[in-house]
Amino acid sequence: MHSSHQRFFRRILRPLIGGLLFASSALSAQPSELPRLPEIDLPTDTFTLAEPIRITDANKNPQLLVGMDAGQLRLSFPNMPGAEAIVPVDGKDMMVMVELPSNYNRLLNDFQLGQYGLFLSEMKETAEPLAAFLSIPAAQTNFHGIFSRYYEALALAGEVEDAVALSLRMPWQILPPEYLRLGARLVARSIEAQQFDQTRRLLALFYQSLPESDFSDMAFRLADALRTQGEHELAAQVYGSLSQSNDSVLQQKSLLWAGYSRAVAGDATGARQILDEVQALQRGDENFLTYCLALGRLGYADNNIREGLRYLSRAMVLTAVDATFKPELYYLLTLGYQQSGNIEASDRLAREFSIFYPENPWLQKYQEESGNTL
Template identity: 65%
Template sequence: MHSRPYNLPRFSAALICCVWSLCATATSAQDLNLPRLPQVATPSDTFTLSKPIAITDTNKNTQLLVGMENGQLRLSFPNMPGAEAIVPIDGDEFIISAQVPAGYNRLLNEYQLGNLGTFITGLQETAEPLAGFLMIPPENTNFHSIFIRYYEAIVTAGRLEDAAKLTNRMPWGQLPQEYIALSERLVYRSIEDREFQQTQKLLSLLFQSLTEESFAGIAFRVADTLRAEGNHELAAMVYGSLALSEDSILRQKSLLWAGYSRAVSKDADGARNILNQVQVLERSDENFLTYCLALGRLGYAEDNISDGLRHLSRAMVLTAVDATFKPELYYLLSVGYWESGNRIAADRLAKEFSIFYPENPWLKKYQADYANTL
């Protein structure tokens, strides 16, 4: 680990840290060879529907939505065979509406009652073709109000394959936050079903499509869940991808988690090499908690249990109750106490663990791997 220069003026230390940060960026991006999420195809803004959608325009005239060309709508006209028009999606007076199916209010009632199968069947033909047109602002169309209920329904119903197909057609870089929340739910559902190949595809698509801030907002939580399910490899891809960030705080956090992940695989030298790209942090630093977690895992990887416990105990004090990695922290501390011979402390902490997180995978792993009085 790099320590702070001794007895230097404050401005000189800051300058050195700045230069160090630039060097670390180059090192992390080029030399560490961190695993990354693979590239996947992203939705095109030029396509033709297999079956046109009947819509009404601002003047209540019926037209046919044929597809898109370079992000603009392609429309045809029922009374003018062969004629098409290219229309921008964000004009001030541009409003289009999809025609809803007969009995739409009844379907909405089924949705409210939780009868998702009936709702999905009744709305499928109307909703699914809208996926590629969601870059149209919500104030200019009813597409969003129709589609988002349908998308939420198939995600909630666990129709993973159907939801993934729609996800691959949606313009994620131009969607409101409520869609991103649903995409996170879909990712969790794929993890729950242990469809990790689908999880990877979804994460790759979101990484390429969302802003860095939006992706990071869900990625670390998802990676916590992946580790809980034993998929440290995919979690490491998330960290490796985010470690390329030009944002120094995000890059630092990603490198710390990447080092943590490498330590999980018992590659202590590899973990230390990654963590050496991060300067010594203090409690006032934003990523100090993650720093403690990473050093704790490194201590375990180096068979220095006492040092690992010291860092992880500090992390436990700093961790919020609702942090998605807190069950893992309980597990690590319980294991550390057990391995160090302090069985009383291990059992006491494990009992507390079982009260707060009775169904958590990390608790089940501890119960399976270690004899205790639970």
């Protein structure tokens, strides 16, 4: 191996093998003490608004929406001071409409053009109080169209903290799939903005609120994004939470990723303890790909490059080009092949890497560390 390559690996791969260095007492815990997402307070279905929402019913009669009582709407009536009614959110023939600003069509045009500033400032007073009332079926209210656009605009405008604050008031356990897509997009936005405290709050909210299958579908992808940003501890909390599942396949996958994360920390012993909880898998088993990733990363943590390459190469063959963790896999294999002296394979992978993922942070990291800009 050329001396320049040797200097490169003394500087780069040794930390890689030893783990991407980050302080994390949680990651040194025993497998039974895997880090988990924190518990947070979920929104209540009994409350009184500080300011009632002016609405109209199916007959255009004015009413005031003052809060909820055990998930049912509390209404009062301007022409009947002191009178209140409690009605189901999906009551027959019920209609709940909030008045739109007179310039709403112009504001909606701004939203569609990606001009969010005026839209957000003008819609704030109307849209934000609706967050707690999204349990009303969409066919019986105009709340959803108004709120979902406002919520999406907050994320797109980079107002992550405000969007998270609204998220904590929304009844996620009963919201339709389009809200889950918006929520996942907000988490991704918080990761891109490196607002990881907000990321943690959202992930904890979704873990406690969503069906397990919905949360796990989004959580593994988002954990890949967290690792890309170097937030291995938060990714490990995602895996630790999911490892509590009663679904054996999901639990197994979560433990494999938890072992992977422990190996990233350079804790080969801890990684092995976690991975020993998973039976040996074979090609055709549902989690075989993740198994190969975890054992490959363990090989690197053990300073056993040959073993690491053996498993990571298998994972590369099994991984689709659009998998969120594939750029990380390219990064690891390219460095590993160089370390093993297989410069031809390393250069070939580096060229593929730059073609498939020209803007990916893992490619930028590889190029900065290696000086190879192929």
